[in-house]
Amino acid sequence: MLKQTIFAAAALSALSGCDIEPVPVSRPAPGAEPVAVVSRTGSAQSLGDFRAVVARVEPVAEGVCRQMRPRDNCDFNIVIDSRPGLPPNAYQTYDDAGRPVIAFTPALIAEMRNRDELSFALSHEAAHHIEGHISQTQSSAQTGAVLGAVLGQLAGLDAQGVDVVTNIGGTVGARRYSKGFELEADSLGARIAARAGYDPVRGVLYFQDAADPGDRFLGTHPPNADRIRTVQQAVGR
Known part of the structure; x- marks a missing residue:
């Protein structure tokens, strides 16, 4: 259970006539131009x-x-996950009633160096819900688990072996599109942050100092340089 601090939102801005269209996101080609390093500016952010x-x-x-x-x-519940000892993190989930929840840990807020970084992270998590990534991941995981179970049975594995390949299939299915989902959320999140009056190109510079996951097989996140390029391209469009 999250220990929640709920913040009241400002009055809704008029959005009619300002459509945001989905933008296809593609991975940079091998040997793509390196991302120029720009120094992050600012200081630790507060509540x-x-x-x-x-x-x-x-x-x-x-x-x-x-x-x-x-x-x-579309009624986001934005909260602080203040359970002790949590690492820097932000995530999107749902409560028991199906309301979308976006949670930040205090450690992440303290790592952010300016409000542009905060706004990009928040917009990125909102984009996960808008793009339907959780339901797509669950569906892919279920498909992978079913295929794993079928293959295990066809191979003549015992019940324990079938359970193992079912779990492997579910994991592979869940992670199959995760890198692409992160880039989609970066692209839409950049445009949400920009519409709110923030600079997502400055905001995504958080990833210059964050640990880089690289391009691992079945990794959950793409390389940081890919994320920076995606935001720059989204804003350019």
Whole structure:
């Protein structure tokens, strides 16, 4: 259970006539131009900074959600996950009623160096919900698990062996599209942050100092340089 601090959003901005269209996201080709290193500026952010960013980004994200997914629940619940000992992290999930929840840990807020970084992270998590990534991941995991179970049975494995390959299949299915989903969320999140009045190109510079996952097989996140390029391209469009 999250220990929640819920922030009131500012009044909704008028969004009519300002459509956001889905933008195809592709991985950079091998040997793509290296991302230029630009120094991050600012200092550790506070809960006050976070509240200010939420007040500007939340109404924009909810407006984009209603525009792109009119049948979905677009009432974001933005919270602080203040359980002791949590590492820097932000994530999107759902409560028992199906309401989309975006959670930040205090450690992540303290790692951010300016409000542009906070706004990009918040917009990125909102984009995961708008793009339907959790449901797509669950569906892919279920498909992978079923295929693993079928293959295990055809191979004549015992019950324990079938369980093992079922779990492997579910893991492979869940991670099959995860890197692409992260880049999609970066692209849409960049445009949400920009509409809220922040600079996502400055915001994504957080990844210059963050641990780089590289391009691992079945990794959950793409290389940091790919994420920076994706944001730069999204804003350019």
